[in-house]
Amino acid sequence: MINFHYSRASDVADAVQQIRADPAAKFIAGGTNLLDLMKEDVERPSLLIDITRLPLKTVGETAGGGVRIGALVPNSDFSYHPLIEQRYPVVSSAIRAGASQQLRNMASTGGNLLQRTRCAYFYDTVTPCNKRTPGSGCSAINGINRGHAILGTSEACIATHPSDMCVALLALEATVHVAGPKGERAIAIADFHRLPGDTPQRDTNLDRDEIIIAIELPAQGFAKNYTYLKIRDRLSYAFALVSVAVGLEMDGGTIRQARLALGGVAHKPWRDFAAEAALNGQVASPETFRRAADVLLRDAKGFAHNTFKIELARQAAMRALTQAANGTPQSQSNKKIA
Template identity: 65%
Template structure:
């Protein structure tokens, strides 16, 4: 681990002024510290933001929820409003990591996780995400866990978060503070596909800080389900995950949201796959049609080809479970 300076601001604007290309914000530190130990990240300054007033969960005027960036994953998953109105988010959070890590990890930090690609962590191998222009070792290497959608010749890594898949399906907003003031970013626009700049995971500037996540009033509490397929029951990243949310009137779907995790550089959605379900009955046949559209263009790298049929089946199952959620309850 390289030497670094340390600062602990008490106000958001103070934190922003301390930020820059060679500084990193730290809160729970569950991912950043690992990267620093492996010399993947070498910040010259750590900005400890745990003293900032970003620990609250509050109702919004339009019936939604505003979640401070420093709310822990555990506190968020077990918050009464999340449990009652946004069970999809609670399920996704509790499917990730371990209780100990969830106690430390923060809402804002979860959005900023780096990929768990083996080659990204191994500084002895080429990796365009770690060292742009050096090459992507995963393309011809151990790529069982890698992307089948939205990848490029420069990077086939996947985003590791479970929580972010649910936030994508719920169409959250990311609140950000920077030197020019505050702004909001639609969750769908927050994370990037790799393209020819795989080192950039999201659209934040170096001196911008996540302050909160805002959830809309509609949480699909009656018909939602988070399904995570992994190699072992706990403490494992998703091979494929699905956040499915439906608004059903009788047996007819009025609104649908589907987000995939473990398959791309960001949580994956396709508006066409959701639109095809509108006005249709909640049947397996219609769910298969949506799955086909969602996986349109999927391309494996050999070792991860199995993810394509696995994802298709997972989408059908998650939608089926979401449709039947209230009946089961």
């Protein structure tokens, strides 16, 4: 049994003040990840600060032609909002590919950004894990690592980031807005999550006394030529072995601009500008897609049980690029790969 105190934040400033005062405090909104971590004794907060009544639940257009989504907008509302479905369908598709409808109804947009890895060793408190106990070791490197990272790994950690939504946000170059004791600041989604390095206990560059208040999407949404393809062990609720978010701006059969991001392969959603450069200005063809996939995975490294993910990621990237170029995005209701 974990003993903890409970309080409710009255506004954003109060939420920041409360969490700043207690280094062991945690914010709670939907609780779809935090409560699991508490049940498994991975997280032991001294105080839960309820932020569900903060005014962070709206979706609206920005002056620059983009869309701003409040941090407390449920994933289901985010996915099915008309502005998102029409302008940013890759995000709608990615969210619907993740979790169950019940979880999407509870999970918040800000909470989705802060999901922690589902590595079994991270959840198993009797095994060494550098994310849970820095300096104790990484059990996955020489353990059962079928679902683990093949890109951006370190000797300290080979865990993967679990979010589907964040892969699409990375492809769209979203911005995360946060508030803290020094006021508000904006963090590019590419800089929000971290690779493990020698500090795998830090998942993001969010300071512990800051709170996410919104996500902002730019005007360019790649609404015509896009896809979100998720490869998993079963078609029901499961985390990705490999996922791919693609957005293309096409000029006839030529790719004018490409965005390509991978999930399930690294400690953070993975994007490679060199792979996108290999697509820009090229004819959309199997040869072009293979060259880009080869660039994307040039530094991939497998471990004992997950080497298959390198070729799986290559084939998934090629298939996703084909879907996007053809304007035939992957369906999330009929999950048979198009």
